[in-house]
Amino acid sequence: MSDLRRPRVGHIEFLNCMPIYWGLMRSGALIDVELTRDTPVALNDALVAGELDIAPISLVEYLRHADDLVLLPDVAVGSDGPVLSVNIVHPRPLSDMDGGRVALGSSSRTGVLLAQMLISERLGVDVEYVRTEPDVPRMLRNADAAVVIGDVALRAKYEAPKQGLTVTDLGTAWRDWTGLPMVFAVWAVRREYAERHPGVVKDVHQAFTRSLALCRDELDEAAAAASRWEPFDAATLAGYFRALDFSLGERQLTGLRAFAAKAAERGEVPPLPADGPLLFQP
Amino acid sequence: MSDLRRPRVGHIEFLNCMPIYWGLMRSGALIDVELTRDTPVALNDALVAGELDIAPISLVEYLRHADDLVLLPDVAVGSDGPVLSVNIVHPRPLSDMDGGRVALGSSSRTGVLLAQMLISERLGVDVEYVRTEPDVPRMLRNADAAVVIGDVALRAKYEAPKQGLTVTDLGTAWRDWTGLPMVFAVWAVRREYAERHPGVVKDVHQAFTRSLALCRDELDEAAAAASRWEPFDAATLAGYFRALDFSLGERQLTGLRAFAAKAAERGEVPPLPADGPLLFQP
Numbered sequence: 001m002s003d004l005r006r007p008r009v010g011h012i013e014f015l016n017c018m019p020i021y022w023g024l025m026r027s028g029a030l031i032d033v034e035l036t037r038d039t040p041v042a043l044n045d046a047l048v049a050g051e052l053d054i055a056p057i058s059l060v061e062y063l064r065h066a067d068d069l070v071l072l073p074d075v076a077v078g079s080d081g082p083v084l085s086v087n088i089v090h091p092r093p094l095s096d097m098d099g100g101r102v103a104l105g106s107s108s109r110t111g112v113l114l115a116q117m118l119i120s121e122r123l124g125v126d127v128e129y130v131r132t133e134p135d136v137p138r139m140l141r142n143a144d145a146a147v148v149i150g151d152v153a154l155r156a157k158y159e160a161p162k163q164g165l166t167v168t169d170l171g172t173a174w175r176d177w178t179g180l181p182m183v184f185a186v187w188a189v190r191r192e193y194a195e196r197h198p199g200v201v202k203d204v205h206q207a208f209t210r211s212l213a214l215c216r217d218e219l220d221e222a223a224a225a226a227s228r229w230e231p232f233d234a235a236t237l238a239g240y241f242r243a244l245d246f247s248l249g250e251r252q253l254t255g256l257r258a259f260a261a262k263a264a265e266r267g268e269v270p271p272l273p274a275d276g277p278l279l280f281q282p
Numbered sequence: 283m284s285d286l287r288r289p290r291v292g293h294i295e296f297l298n299c300m301p302i303y304w305g306l307m308r309s310g311a312l313i314d315v316e317l318t319r320d321t322p323v324a325l326n327d328a329l330v331a332g333e334l335d336i337a338p339i340s341l342v343e344y345l346r347h348a349d350d351l352v353l354l355p356d357v358a359v360g361s362d363g364p365v366l367s368v369n370i371v372h373p374r375p376l377s378d379m380d381g382g383r384v385a386l387g388s389s390s391r392t393g394v395l396l397a398q399m400l401i402s403e404r405l406g407v408d409v410e411y412v413r414t415e416p417d418v419p420r421m422l423r424n425a426d427a428a429v430v431i432g433d434v435a436l437r438a439k440y441e442a443p444k445q446g447l448t449v450t451d452l453g454t455a456w457r458d459w460t461g462l463p464m465v466f467a468v469w470a471v472r473r474e475y476a477e478r479h480p481g482v483v484k485d486v487h488q489a490f491t492r493s494l495a496l497c498r499d500e501l502d503e504a505a506a507a508a509s510r511w512e513p514f515d516a517a518t519l520a521g522y523f524r525a526l527d528f529s530l531g532e533r534q535l536t537g538l539r540a541f542a543a544k545a546a547e548r549g550e551v552p553p554l555p556a557d558g559p560l561l562f563q564p
Contacts, residue, residue: 002509003513004510018313022310025307025313026308028308028507031303031304031504031508032511222313225310225313227284229286231284
């Protein structure tokens with residue numbers, strides 16, 4: 001018996017977060033949260049506006065609002081090498097694009113910034129950037145390369161090579177550049193919510209870590225269930241889920257800090273404090 | 283691998299549908315549906331408008347749109363006796379109300395019609411009806427009785443007697459009157475969806491029946507989990523869930539037809555065909 005309300009928790013509807021949903025569902029944890037399923041951009045906005053208490057947020061948006069947020073340890077969406085679903089699709093080599101134009105998919109925050117870092121800092125190529133709807137054929141009609149994420153990017157990974165296009169995996173590119181894993185999204189709690197309801201946040205955090213453990217055990221089952229409704233077969237989905245790194249430990253935090261430092265140098269985000277990011281202590 | 287989209291399924295956020303949600307979650311079935319959680323009135327409208335494929339719908343709204351809908355057998359929300367959460371709250375005996383006024387809670391469709399049937403046909407009492415927000419103290423400031431459903435009604439069941447108010451349970455009243463169970467809400471599929479996707483509807487139907495079986499086995503666990511967030515203790519919730527009749531078999535269909543006939547006599551709904559209601563054949 002309680003006058004507490006359930007924590008308002010966000011969930012990304014993309015395939016890459018399906019393993020987390022699977023585990024939340026199978027463990028029975030959904031009864032303890034008021035779950036809102038939406039796109040990453042909508043969830044980012046809702047968390048920042050205080051309409052959600054706990055939600056996944058793209059790394060760039062987290063860095064922009066780090067003062068108001070506390071990170072949940074152990075859970076993230078990233079990769080330590082190929083991520084398969086954060087891609088640059090391009091007909092000619094990226095190094096030949098000088099003076100050209102790159103279309104940035106509007107559904108991405110962190111992926112498009114990573115692409116810009118790689119193109120300008122690592123490849124030393126100077127291009128113009130335009131923001132567009134994430135539709136690869138339309139993007140390539142008006143640009144030399146298209147940066148896309150999520151299901152659109154995963155489809156491009158398998159289909160673009162048949163059309164003579166090259167797919168540059170941004171998880172691989174970041175690892176080759178820095179030797180580190182890339183973190184694309186983190187789970188954050190509004191700071192004042194974490195201070196007022198540490199016990200609830202602890203329970204939600206435990207639900208996520210249990211969910212991930214359960215999903216690792218049932219990954220093929222989860223992939224088979226998802227393939228009923230998705231344009232990918234069960235084996236492709238299982239391979240995708242295994243490529244993703246859902247952890248946020250010391251190695252991932254080192255990758256996160258390296259990205260944060262580069263993003264701050266570019267003036268895209270405020271610098272992270274020396275002892276940042278602020279982590280929830282479960 | 284598929285180009286089918288998940289069926290759009292509605293779920294009532296009231297406590298009375300929590301056992302169904304519990305089972306859907308515990309069985310893993312949520313991965314196969316696009317679930318929209320909302321109030322009964324919002325779900326009624328969305329199903330009728332074709333924004334949902336399968337949803338719970340109040341019995342009265344189903345009867346108004348029976349030509350466009352097919353009922354799922356074996357699942358409903360009703361009671362074969364006390365329902366606890368569909369109530370008339372009144373300070374004086376209902377039979378003394380002649381010439382008085384009854385406030386009908388705006389969140390109810392079937393409950394308020396049942397109350398009107400009982401007051402005018404069974405008790406032979408003539409009153410004026412007004413539609414208002416479902417707030418018992420405010421309703422009773424301007425009326426002699428208040429008809430409420432759901433969590434508000436369940437709370438009134440336990441609290442109103444302490445304030446000297448009488449609570450008339452409409453499930454009990456209907457059973458005393460007709461000897462039959464009352465069905466307050468049914469699950470319906472849009473007819474054209476059932477014709478185009480019988481296999482998907484069969485799977486969703488099976489998910490609901492499995493969900494109910496699972497919840498019957500884990501009823502105390504479900505009640506304990508819900509009591510964390512609700513203003514009722516686990517024992518009260520378990521008693522409530524046990525009072526509800528989630529089945530829709532021959533006996534419940536007989537009750538449904540008796541209500542439909544009375545509602546049609548009052549001109550509130552079109553008559554049900556002699557062989558109605560149309561049931562989905564799993």
